[in-house]
Amino acid sequence: MGIDIYAIKPSPPCRAVFLVAKAIGLDYNLKIVDMEKGENRTPEFLKMNPAHTVPVMTDGELSIGDSKAIITYMMNQYAPANLQSLYPRDPAARALVDQRLYFDSQLFASLRGIVFPLVFMKDLKQSQANMPRVDENMALLETFLTRSTYLAGEHLTIADLATLANVSSMEACGIDMSRWPHVQAWLAKLKAELPYYEQANGEGAQMLGAIYQRILKDLGGK
Numbered sequence: 001m002g003i004d005i006y007a008i009k010p011s012p013p014c015r016a017v018f019l020v021a022k023a024i025g026l027d028y029n030l031k032i033v034d035m036e037k038g039e040n041r042t043p044e045f046l047k048m049n050p051a052h053t054v055p056v057m058t059d060g061e062l063s064i065g066d067s068k069a070i071i072t073y074m075m076n077q078y079a080p081a082n083l084q085s086l087y088p089r090d091p092a093a094r095a096l097v098d099q100r101l102y103f104d105s106q107l108f109a110s111l112r113g114i115v116f117p118l119v120f121m122k123d124l125k126q127s128q129a130n131m132p133r134v135d136e137n138m139a140l141l142e143t144f145l146t147r148s149t150y151l152a153g154e155h156l157t158i159a160d161l162a163t164l165a166n167v168s169s170m171e172a173c174g175i176d177m178s179r180w181p182h183v184q185a186w187l188a189k190l191k192a193e194l195p196y197y198e199q200a201n202g203e204g205a206q207m208l209g210a211i212y213q214r215i216l217k218d219l220g221g222k
């Protein structure tokens with residue numbers, strides 16, 4: 001019994017879930033999904049998540065896909081009182097965190113736009129054509145981080161943890177972070193501050209970066 005998380009380590013949305021679970025000390029059973037064998041398209045998996053994406057969480061009768069739905073559920077259901085500031089209950093403070101979470105979905109879509117064509121279609125041209133969307137979203141992230149130390153104010157929230165999974169992946173893919181100095185400083189700060197960083201996120205980001213960089217090199221990109 002307990003919570004099951006269906007996931008793969010290189011996936012940024014899966015790592016957002018690992019980070020939030022660690023942040024609130026929530027135990028779960030990790031079920032690695034072999035995507036190459038089509039384990040995300042079996043009738044059993046599609047019953048849990050018709051969108052055939054990871055992560056998926058099951059908790060008793062509840063099966064739910066999408067990392068944002070999972071991490072907000074974990075906070076609402078399991079965060080101890082002293083860690084509620086990670087997803088504040090005050091409506092105005094929560095609205096700011098939610099806005100950053102929706103922004104992070106847009107950031108992930110732009111990351112996917114460069115990774116998916118390269119890794120799964122070996123299409124360097126399409127991947128490169130999608131790069132301006134990454135730059136545009138990173139510039140927006142830079143603007144947010146010029147306004148406050150963390151993404152939604154002066155303390156850590158789940159918006160930082162979700163976005164960390166994407167930004168660290170971009171860094172591991174070799175994207176030059178020095179163009180966004182506030183993002184670069186925020187990234188270094190979180191890596192240093194979170195004792196669970198490496199286990200929950202660092203290792204998987206390196207896995208994704210290694211795959212991306214190898215294929216990029218094979219296709220003659222830089």
Ligand SMILES: N[C@@H](CCC(=O)N[C@@H](CS)C(=O)NCC(=O)O)C(=O)O
Pocket residue numbers: 011012013040051052053054055065066067068
């Ligand atoms: N919005 C979703 C995106 C999840 C997603 O796209 N996951 C990818 C891995 S990074 C996946 O499972 N792709 C397999 C597929 O689309 O069949 C979330 O945040 O959970």
